[in-house]
Amino acid sequence: MTCTVTAEYSRRGLDVVFLENDHLRVELLAGKGGDVTEITDKRTDTNVLFEAPHGWRPPGDGVVGAPDGAFAFLDHYPGGWQSVLPAAGGPASVGGTPLALHGESTLIPWTARVTTDTPSRVAVELTASLTRYPFTVEREVELVAEEPTLSVTETVTNAGDVPVDYSWLQHVALGPPLVAPEARLSVPCETVVVDPDQTTDNARLPPGETFDWPVCETSDGPVDLREFPPRAERVHDLVALTGLQEGRYTVANPAIDLGVSVEFPHDLYEYLWYWQPFGGFEGAPFFGRNYNVGLEPCTSVPNAGLDRAIENGTAERLDPGARQESTVTVTTHPVDDD
Numbered sequence: 001m002t003c004t005v006t007a008e009y010s011r012r013g014l015d016v017v018f019l020e021n022d023h024l025r026v027e028l029l030a031g032k033g034g035d036v037t038e039i040t041d042k043r044t045d046t047n048v049l050f051e052a053p054h055g056w057r058p059p060g061d062g063v064v065g066a067p068d069g070a071f072a073f074l075d076h077y078p079g080g081w082q083s084v085l086p087a088a089g090g091p092a093s094v095g096g097t098p099l100a101l102h103g104e105s106t107l108i109p110w111t112a113r114v115t116t117d118t119p120s121r122v123a124v125e126l127t128a129s130l131t132r133y134p135f136t137v138e139r140e141v142e143l144v145a146e147e148p149t150l151s152v153t154e155t156v157t158n159a160g161d162v163p164v165d166y167s168w169l170q171h172v173a174l175g176p177p178l179v180a181p182e183a184r185l186s187v188p189c190e191t192v193v194v195d196p197d198q199t200t201d202n203a204r205l206p207p208g209e210t211f212d213w214p215v216c217e218t219s220d221g222p223v224d225l226r227e228f229p230p231r232a233e234r235v236h237d238l239v240a241l242t243g244l245q246e247g248r249y250t251v252a253n254p255a256i257d258l259g260v261s262v263e264f265p266h267d268l269y270e271y272l273w274y275w276q277p278f279g280g281f282e283g284a285p286f287f288g289r290n291y292n293v294g295l296e297p298c299t300s301v302p303n304a305g306l307d308r309a310i311e312n313g314t315a316e317r318l319d320p321g322a323r324q325e326s327t328v329t330v331t332t333h334p335v336d337d338d
Contacts, residue, residue, distance in 0.1 A: 001021065001022045001145045001146045002021070002022070002119040002120075002145060003019070003020065003021045003118070003119060003120065003121060003122040003143050003144070003145050004018075004019070004020045004021075004117075004122065005017065005018065005019045005020075005114055005117050005122035005123075005124060005143075006018050007030070007112055007114060007124070010031070011027075011029065012057070012058050013031070013058055013060070014029050014030070014031030014032050014058050014109075015029075015030040015031040015109070015112060016028065016029060016030065016031070017030050017112050017114075017124050017141075019122050019124065019141065019143045019150075020122075020143070021122075021143045021144070021145050021146070021147070022042065022145070022146070023041070023042055023043070023146075023147065023148035023332065024039060024040065024041065024042065024143060024148055024149075024150060024332065025038060025039075025040040025042060026038060026039055026040075026141070026143065026150055028112070028124065028126070028141060029078065030109070030110050030111070030112035030126060031058065031060075031109045031110075032058055032059060032076065032078075032106070032107070032108075032109065033082050033083070033105060033106035033107060033108065033110065034083065034110040034112075034126040034128070034139055034141075035078060035080050035081065035082050035106065036049065036080050036081040036082075036141075036150070036152070037049065037051075037078050037079065037080035037081075038080070039081075039150055039330055039332070041148070041258060041260075041332040043258075043332075043334075044256055044257065044258045046177060046178060046256065046258055047175075048174055048175075048178045048258070048260045048330075048332060049079060049080045049081060049172075049173065049174060049175060050079040050080065050173035050174055050175030050179075050290070050292035050293075050294075051078070051079045051080075051175060052077055052078050052079035052285075052290070053286065053289040053290055054285040054286065054289070056075065056076055056077055056078050056285075057075065057076060058076065059072070059076045059107045059108075060109075071100075071101065071284075072100050072101070072107060073100065073101045073102040073106060073107070074101070074284070074285050075285070076106075076107060077285075079173055079175065079292075080173065081170070081171060081172045081173065081330075082102070082105075082106040082171040083105060083106075083137075083139065083152075083154060083168075083169075083170060083171070084102045084103055084105060084106060084167075084168065084169035084170070084171050085103055085104070085105040085130065085133070085135060085137060085156060085166065085168055086099070086103050086104065086105070086130065086132075086133040086135055086164070086166040086167070086168075086306070087099040087102070087103040087166065087167055087305060087306035088102065088103070088167040088168065088169035088273075088298050088299070088300055088303075088305075088306070088309075089101070089102065089167075089169075089302065089303040089304055089305045089306070089308075089309075090102060090103065090304070090305035090306065091305060092304075092305030092306040092307040092308070093307060094165060094306050094307055094310070095132075095133070095164060095165075097132045097133075099132065099305070099306060102169070102171065103133075103306075104130050104131065104132055104133065105128065105130060105135075105137065106171075108128055108130070108131070109128075110126040110127060110128040110139075111126065111127050111128065112124055112125070112126050113125045113127075115140070116142075119145060120144065120145045121142065121143070121144050121145065122142070122143050123140055123141065123142040123143075124140070124141045124142075125138065125139070125140055126138070126139040126140075126141065127139070129159070133164065133166070134158055134159045134160030134164065135156055135157065135158065135159065135166070136156075136157045136159050137154060137155070137156050137157075138154065138155045138157075139152060139153070139154045139155075140152070140153045140154075147331075148331055148332045148333060149329050149330065149331040150329065150330045150331075151327065151328075151329045152327070152328050152329070153325065153326070153327040154325065154326050154327075155323055155324070155325045155326075156168070156318070156323065156324045156325075156326075157321070157322070157323045158318040158319065158320055158321060158322050158323075159321075160320055161320050162320060163317055163318065163319045163320065164317070164318055165306065165309075165310050165315040165316065165317050166299075166306065166315065166316050166317075166318060167298065167299050167300035167306050167309050167314075167315055167316060168268070168269070168298070168299045168300075168316065168324075168326070169273070169296055169297070169298040169299075170264065170269065170296055170297045170298070170326075170328055171294065171296050172262060172294065172295055172296055172297075172328075172330075173275070173292050173293070173294045173296075174251055174260060174292060174293050174294075174295065175290075175291070175292040176291060176292070177253070177256055178251060178253050178256070178258055178260060179228055179251065179253075179291065179292055179293055180228065180253055180255065181227075181228055181229065181230045182253055182254060182255040183228055183251055183252060183253035183255075184226050184227065184228075184251070184252055184253075185225065185226045185227075185228070185249065185250070185251055185293075185295075186226065186249060186250045186251075186252070187213070187214075187241055187244075187248075187249040187272060187295075188244065188245040188246045188248065189213050189241040189242065189243050189244045189245070189272065190212070190213055190242065190243025190244075190245075191210060191211070191212065191213060191241070191242045191243045192205075192210065192211040192212070192213050192214075192216055192225060192239050192240075192241060192242075193209075193210050193239060193240045193241075193242055193301065194206060194207055194208060194209045194210070194211075194237070194238075194239050195207065195208075195238040195239060195240065195301075195302055195303050196208040196302055196304075197302065197303065197304050198237065198238050200236045200280065200281075200282075201282075202234050202235055202236040202280030202281075202282065203235075203236060203237050203238075204216075204218065204220070204223050204235060204237055205218060205223060205237050205239065206218065213225070213241060213243075214226045225239070225274065225276075228278060228293065229278050230278075231278060231279035231291045232279070233278065233279070233280075234278070234279045234280040234282070234288065235276060235277075235278040235279070235280045236276065236277050236278070236280030236281050236282075237274075237276040238273070238274070238275050238276065238303060239273075239274050239276075240271045240272065240273055240274070240298075240301045240302070241271065241272040241273075241274055242270065242271055242272075244266040244270065244272065246266065247263055247264040247265050247266030247267075247269065247297070248261060248262065248263045248264070249261070249262055249272065249295055250262075251293070251295070252335045253335070254335045257334050257335050258332065258333075258334070258335065259332070259333050259334065259335050260330065260331070260332055260333075261330075261331045261333065262295065262297075262328065262329070262330050262331075263328070263329045263331075264297040264326070264327075264328045264329075265326060265327065266297075268299060268324070268326055269297035269298055269299055269326075270299065270314075271297075271298045271299070271300065271301050271314075272295060272296065272297055272298070273294065273295075273296040273297075273298050273301075273303070274293070274294070274295060274296075275293060275294030275295075275296065276293055276294075277290050277291070277292060277293075277294075278291055279291050297328065299314070299315075299316045300314040300315050300316070301314055
């Protein structure tokens with residue numbers, strides 16, 4: 001069993017890095033946010049990540065439609081997994097600057113450098129410095145031979161001379177064929193908090209309400225959040241899962257004998273945002289075309305943005321010169337191994 005890595009390709013004009021071993025094929029968009037846009041399980045030939053259906057464009061192609069910074073994340077969203085800094089959700093205004101939806105880190109190019117290229121291990125270092133916030137970010141993406149696990153370790157440093165508030169979101173979106181009515185979600189948590197600003201007509205859960213995990217007893221009947229409704233039901237909900245006993249979750253689909261387990265430090269990411277657009281995201285840019293879940297470890301709530309997280313006390317704070325580290329892993333496996 002061997003590993004390989006190459007940084008010799010591009011996609012839509014963006015620098016791309018590929019990492020592979022006998023279990024996984026991984027694509028990184030170094031030229032846009034360092035996004036992870038492919039984690040293909042080779043045993044089942046399945047990319048477990050959501051692939052956006054709309055005609056997303058690289059940020060360097062300029063403004064799409066009206067110059068609305070709040071929509072920039074979605075204009076340039078390919079699906080997959082983004083590391084969101086310095087503000088999850090939004091838009092917001094913090095530190096004297098406006099921050100668009102999901103901040104800045106997902107829209108800028110990152111510098112990629114292959115640091116390890118051996119048959120037993122490959123690793124790529126991605127680095128970036130933000131413009132509107134005094135953050136430098138280092139990210140190591142690693143595959144090891146004989147392991148069906150992608151490991152991503154990030155370090156955020158405050159290069160400024162004053163403390164700053166921030167929120168950090170791992171925007172992991174999983175899609176078909178893994179996500180399907182046959183699949184099931186497992187999360188060791190206690191409480192479901194419905195996003196207070198959830199107002200879509202296709203929401204099953206009332207905004208701001210709190211329920212015990214996993215079955216939400218609503219006035220319209222029970223909603224079991226371990227299950228994924230069929231596309232025909234056109235559901236769109238957003239909740240935060242709290243009271244995490246462990247930093248992990250698993251989506252398992254016995255119809256294709258594939259499970260995906262994500263592990264994260266729950267002392268840092270105290271909330272798991274659970275985005276549920278099961279064909280019910282009827283506005284731009286999806287217009288009902290996406291069927292996926294976002295299961296997104298986050299330091300803060302709510303989705304409304306960093307200013308609201310500062311108000312409710314869930315925002316993080318980083319002192320001058322201080323660093324914060326995070327390691328998130330994604331592992332694919334047969335359903336019987338979950």
